[in-house]
Amino acid sequence: MMKTRVITAVVAIGAFIPLLFLLPTVCLQIVLAFFCGVGAYELLGETKIVDKKCPFLYFSCIVAAVVPFIVGASGYNTKYLYLLAWIYMFGAFLYGVLKKDQVNFNAIAKGIFASLMVPYMFSAVLRIINTPVYGKYLVLLPWICVWVCDSTALFVGKAIGKTKLAPEISPKKTVAGSVGGLIGAIIACALYVIIVNAAFDLSLNIVPALIFGAVGSTAGQLGDLAFSLIKRESALKDYGKIFPGHGGVYDRFDSITFAASFFEIFCLYIYSII
Secondary structure (H helix, E strand, O other): OHHHHHHHHHHHHHHHHHHHHOOOHHHHHHHHHHHHHHHHHHHHHHOOOOOOOOHHHHHHHHHHHHHHHHHOOOOOOHHHHHHHHHHHHHHHHHHHHHOOOOOOHHHHHHHHHHHHHHHHHHOHHHHHHOOOOOHHHHOHHHHHHHHHHHHHHHHHHHHHOOOEEEOOOEEEEEHHHHHHHHHHHHHHHHHHHHHHHHHHOOOOOHHHHHHHHHHHHHHHHHHHHHHHHHHHHOOOOOOOOOEOOOEOHHHHOHHHHHHHHHHHHHHHHHHHHO
């Protein structure tokens, strides 16, 4: 199992770097669109919120896949997002009215979450990389924050963790692990800024990196728990098997969905001092 996880992680990272830095942005949009579509299928179909034979499920997946193309670029026009949201709402409620035995309000509300809200948050990766001047240097920061936080939390939790953080949602997570992950993320984000400054002759401020390390790691841990909460309520171990050894899309990208979207907000409101 561990060998499979490591191989999958190495292959994923090997594909991830070219997507971010070498290939045209549209390639990253296509990959994120695929993941958003599959993620919507997981959140609605695998959880049995919507029957897998129901057309509403596939309508939701298509809408989710469209989101990165609409909101994935810097300076995107919000009218297109509004149009997509209206189309989804209209189609969802029309289907619910005609086929109430297949789709109720609970399914529609969760469909909005899976097809619009989560893809919008996940697409923050694209908007960050398109941020003028520093986007290409900063896009890795939320990923590093999440990766180091997860790894440090696992190590510290196994070493000294006793008090459970949220035992009914994620039994293995501990308070000590959570604090250790936060500290690890702060250090990692600071080191990343120092290295980037030295490598590319930049003058990024280290203080915002420290702040983001703390708050961003907290957002990432909340994302992990949030998607675990959905799984527990649906009696699922994993959302899917698209990533061998890791599970589905939101087994792997739960933390980054929250951390990257928070980092986008962070850049919007504190960008002037980064």
